[in-house]
Amino acid sequence: MARFPSPSRDLSGQTVGDFRVLRRLGVGAMADVYLAEQISLRRQVALKVLRPELASDSTYLERFRREAQAAAKLVHANIVQIFEVGSEDDIHYIAMEYVPGVNLRQWLQKNGPAELRTALIIMRQVAAALAKAAEEGIVHRDIKPENILITRNLEVKVADFGLARVRPTEQGLELTRVGMTMGTPLYMSPEQIQGKPLDIRSDIYSFGVTCYQLLTGEPPFKGDNAMVVGVMHLTREPEPLENKRPDLPRALCQVIHRMLAKEPEKRFASPKALLAELRKIYAEYVGESWPEELPDLETGEWSVALSTPAIRQLEEAMKAAPPPAKNRRWIWAAALAGFWALAMGVGLLVGYYRIHEPPLLAETTSPPRLNVPKYDTIFGQWLHASQLGTEEAWRAVIEYFPDKVYWTSRAKMRLAQIYLREDRLEEALRLFQELAAMGDSEPELRAFGLAGIAGVYVLQKRYREAADALNQLWPMRDHLRDPLMRRLVDYAITTTREKLGPITAQEWDSWLKSLQNGSENAENRP
Known part of the structure; x- marks a missing residue:
């Protein structure tokens, strides 16, 4: 019989495969997540260790392996990258990109409903991630605030791509089971609740629920239990967004409600179509060029060529890495895909920073009365202040950029x-x-x-x-x-x-x- 750690067991301080576990970051229904160091590459990663009730299902594990390999193909600036999937001593894990910051739920708890500019910056990046997934034929199935990570410079990363697809129970999809492994009832599409086949339009619905919460502070439907919420998704229309946020452009409210249409054919046909609408709204109502610190949304990638020296450096690290353990042969293909995903990501980032040093890092000497660095742009200064939240940081926004009245x-x-x-x-x-x-x-x-x-x-x-x-x-x-x-x-x-x-x-x-x-x-x- 396989030996799994109990749900309460903390792996901090232990070594699992090529990873030294540093501390536990969180506990979920599917897995525990740890901050770990990958020994061979000396980098921090997020290590997700599966719960025994899921890992003991051989059918689930087989599907999990296939989905992890598919997710490793998603090389995109707005998607958390999977580096390696493996097992050792019957501990099954996924090593992925570590994103310092908070998830969208935590961000909302700290900041409240987003203003138009910030909301569009977040929404456009999530839509770009969904567009990339759609190209690869992958449906996330669990888009919700907890799976949208936000860094200090407002870069968005969508997590858990490909990890929510599991086989239905023999009796069909029960809502309680769905709530644990197939999605979260507050954010599920009507067809997902009914156990029907899903496509990317289901993710668009879940994203619509998330956007509604981003703009109002709460999802459109709430109830005492999963069944009540599920019925609301099937039968009720959400309260018009313009009633709760009359300051928002009517065009944006219409976009959100189109995403929340009960019938999939009434929603946007693809995330690219949604992204195009969000881009128009951003241009008309925000009236600024897209922040240089963030990915180019026209392509969904960092808009520079690969840095071949960085790739060669990574290839050398791959050659020096230890061979896979005995229990990890089945994941070598996924691990290799993950390494190449990292190679592309590192190359793109190195090239990007060489050509366009982002304003968030381009600091100049600050005036003596404020011990706060001055950034090249008001956007960078604002994000720095948002991260610190101190008196000096907010004073710096006012004093360094007195002509930027909006900010x-x-x-x-x-x-x-x-x-x-x-x-x-x-x-x-x-x-x-x-x-x-x-x-x-x-x-x-x-x-x-x-x-x-x-x-x-x-x-x-x-x-x-x-x-x-x-x-x-x-x-x-x-x-x-x-x-x-x-x-x-x-x-x-x-x-x-x-x-x-x-x-x-x-x-x-x-x-x-x-x-x-x-x-x-x-x-x-x-």
């Missing part, structure tokens, strides 16, 4: 929140007042500023002035989406109404209810 005003939003949390009320108030003074063309910023002013005034016990700020906020309340600022407004209303009498309190009760419910029809306001 500096949003950096002031982040900086004001820092001051508010640190009880630096006067500094926060000054920034809130600057944002509140923005014109009608920036209602989101103006609403944010007024909400902050009201909150600071309440904390300073200046209740009449807080009431004035709340009155100005009322006409633009729908533009206030930041969770912290909503809580601050709730607090300001509750506290101020206690100080200003029952009539005002009654009016504010109605306002608070409409604010919390997102009502468009409330007639009374303070």
Whole structure:
């Protein structure tokens, strides 16, 4: 009988094949994931070790091997690369590219719903990854926020390609089983729930669910159990996206709802068609060239030639690598494919960085008052600040690029929140007042500023002035989406109404209810 590690066993500190396991990164229904070092190439990898309940199924293992080989063909800047698939002492594992950063769910928990520019940058890269998969005839079957990884410079990597295809149970696809191995009910297409044959349009549906969550903070359907959610995917239409995000272009809302069509033939026929629409929306509503730090989406690859010295260097490392262990003969083809995938990736990256040093790495000397490097572009500076999240980092965005009003005003939003949390009320108030003074063309910023002013005034016990700020906020309340600022407004209303009498309190009760419910029809306001 095969000997597998128990689900609670931690392999940290052990050596598995050519990999020294450093620490456990996460635990999932299918596998445990570790950070490991590949000894022969001295690089960090993510090592996924299969759970015994899956690895003990010989049919599953055979299918797993075939799918891993297929996934190794997907050499693309937006897809996590598979380097090697193997087994040793009955431990079955996949070694893949290690992506430092967070997954999309974690990113949303930290940042909240994405603004248009950021959302399109993320969406276009995922669509490019799906386009590459479609070319190879591979359906992911488990597109969801946890499988979309985001690096500090907003580069997107889609994980687990090819690893979700398993044989159905003899009784057909049960939803509970599907939730574990064939997808996640919150994100599955109607045809996937019904156990029908799938093509790339199923991934487009799952990606549509993910995009809806990216833009609103929650998926379109939620329920107490998998069956309830599955029925919703089959029978209900999602709430119109424009109701939740009236600031978004109508064209983008239409794209998302087309992705969420119940019938596959009503969705985009391919990820390339979807990518073309996203590209148009980005050009029309963002109006910038594609960031140089990110892959060229026209081809889906890094837009430079192979670096032959890098490939030769890697070939030498391959020759010096130890031969496969006795229990790993069946994966040599997959491992070889993985090595060539790495060779292509390394060559492309080396060539890219030689020709186009990205702004994120092109640092210059910073002014003495800020211990923050200055980047060549505002985009690089913003991403650096997003990663650090410190006062100095956000001040650098404002001071290094004072003419970039779009970015500096949003950096002031982040900086004001820092001051508010640190009880630096006067500094926060000054920034809130600057944002509140923005014109009608920036209602989101103006609403944010007024909400902050009201909150600071309440904390300073200046209740009449807080009431004035709340009155100005009322006409633009729908533009206030930041969770912290909503809580601050709730607090300001509750506290101020206690100080200003029952009539005002009654009016504010109605306002608070409409604010919390997102009502468009409330007639009374303070």
